[in-house]
Amino acid sequence: MPVTDTDGGILDWLIPAAVVFGSAALLVLVAVWAVKRARRSPRARAAAEQVRARAGVQLVRLDDAVDELDLEVALSGALYGGTAPASLRRARMTAQHVRDESFDEFRGLSRPGLHPAELRRGAVRIERRTDEALGRIAAAREEHAAWVAANISAVDQVAAARGHLERLRAEMGDPAALIADLSARFDEAEWADAARAARGARDAAASAEDILSQAAAHAGDPTRSVLTELAEAERALRRAEADARILEETHRLVTQAAQALPGEFDAARSALRHAQTVRSHLPPAAAERLGGELRALSADLDGLEPRAARRPTKTIDEIARVRDRLDMALGDAHTAQQRLRGARTALPGTLAAARAAVAQAEGAIAHSGGGADARARLLSAQRELAAARQAQDPVDALDAARRAMREAEDAKALADYSRLAR
Template identity: 65%
Template sequence: MNETLEEVVRWGVPAAVVFGVAALLAVTGLWALRRARRGPRARAAAALDRAAAGSALIALDDAVEELDLEVALSGALYDGTAPPALRRARMTAQHARDDGFAQLRDLAGDAHPDEIRRLARGIRTRVDVAAGQIAQARQEHAAWMTAHRTADAQLVQARARLETLRAELGDPEALVADIARQVEDDEAQAARAAADQAKAALGDAEADLSEAAELLSDPTRSALPALARAERALRRARTAARALEEQHRLVTEAARAAPGELAAARDALRQAEALRADLEPEDAERLGGELRRLADDLDAVEARAAGRPTSTIAGVARMRDRLDAAVGDARTAQQRMRGARTALPGTLAAARAAVARAEAAASTSSADARVRLSSAHAELAAARSAQDPVAALDAARRALRHAEDAVALADYDRLNGR
């Protein structure tokens, strides 16, 4: 019996040591591998893949913008008889762009590098497919135009659109002057910039069409590049004209709504003050301090409300957000519902104004800025369609934050020459 035990010990202990060391090495190797896949090199490689996906999305977003112009020309100018390939390609590209921006937003934070690289490469694959469809659709459309439309006809139609747009725009300085009478200079800057852009774009379109007319008399040269530049200038003019009208509407509505929003905010503060009696002493003191700070901030906003209506609406919206966070669970469901109904109009107005600013600042900026702009659009749409006031208010606040983030990122890109 002793001999058998000695035999087991003599062979078993070394084997156990060998297997134990092997298991330890395997566990250590697995741990090292997992750590390396989350290490600095892996994160740097994942960041490069994410940046490449962002660059691809920027290119696709710009291509969709150009495609919008061609689709509009195909439908409006050619009586819908042009091949539908452009419209199909635009729809595919829009879906790929929107899904890509949503996924790129989700790639931020502490996601695993492998997941970042997998999703980033998936984004690039879908972008490449959409870009290929756009290129093929443009070839089909160019062939159709060559067969069915002459440069002379395009020039006549472009001049007609220029005159129509000029008539619709009217005198942009009149709108700017009306805004300037209502607000301080800094709140009129966006409208003034939009008016300048509209006038400059109309001038560019006129010059391009004049050049196209001269080229038509020379059979050795093509007028199509000048006509394409004119169409892009008309598109810029139309976008700027819409931005000017939107700024005028936002300022006018904000000036009309600001007194009511300030009064509603004062009432919300009084209601929050009444809740303190039902709180524990420590919680009541904390809420009281925050309410005093909010009241001081509201006083500062109200002092300049007459000349800064859009800033007033945005300031009140942010204050109401802070108030809801300070009150927390102290309110009943009915009180939360009533508070959401009173806060929603002003917050929606602030979100719309912020999205308008973000569109002007971020539409030609980096991928991160465009991601925030896309998120702001989605949240604003959700706020408008929500039936529950609380859910609509939450979505409007998210839209406001995303739009402000988009502007901040665009400003950062501009300051750093990106």
């Protein structure tokens, strides 16, 4: 069919238009691709990580502020009999909720493969929430300080704080006696943290006494407020209480571990014998693999025994790891009933190891400060430990206790790294 002049005119118009629009579409596609690539580039990732780090700093500030608020609420209740404004308690509850939610979200921002834009949005959201919570805390503290200045005698405040110090010293008793008991029976690694805590408790109590003496000297001056000195003394008392708890908890954990050792060894060996029974019902190749792992686990268990009496918490921790490896080696060969029976026998030792790991992480963060990542993992470890204690199913409890151990170990490692870096 011949091409008419009209058809030729249409083609003359259509072809250049198609080229123009096609080129424009191609340019748009290239631009979109370039933008997406830029948003996923190492530079975009680094920039988003900086925003996350800034949010982490704010989150640590909020966590510290919540601790300070706990201190002031306790001080208010002890000194003023609950008659102070309720704004402090309300601000504390709100700030605790924001802190816990933000730590959960902050932990999620570290998952692999997260898009930099999503990382940035999450970090900005955390930073905004923490800033708002810090603002509410500051306003509540100002209101509380004004109320105290108008309603409470400085002399009465100092006297009440001295009563707190005396009660603390009575509760602490003689830390040196606990350290002497531990050092006579166990390796230094078992009680080194307790010894540091004992020194910290004594030093903090002495510091609180010095601060209260200064406050007493100023209490008679109606133009001066002793609230700053009282708050500083309360911080020192809190440090002393925290260190005293570390000391008592360490002493309890070590002595309980020493008492539990024979039963933990017996339970682990019983589990190995049961595993040999399971092995006898497996196909030859699977039985051979399991047999090799059982021999290695038995050798590891035997190697723990010579020094177990001097290193009870470390040994309990290692036995818990042996039981974990045994469960992995058995895998699907375990029936549901066998898995339940194994979990029941492994749970006490694993819970003890998890408690010790969480206590060590708490001590490390208390003394080094630790960043947001360390604190987020500690919070996760504490939740997993609580879940393990409350779980009705032994298998679920054992899984939660093992997760608590891993999270606590990560938290302590991060806190130790932060301390060394400083």
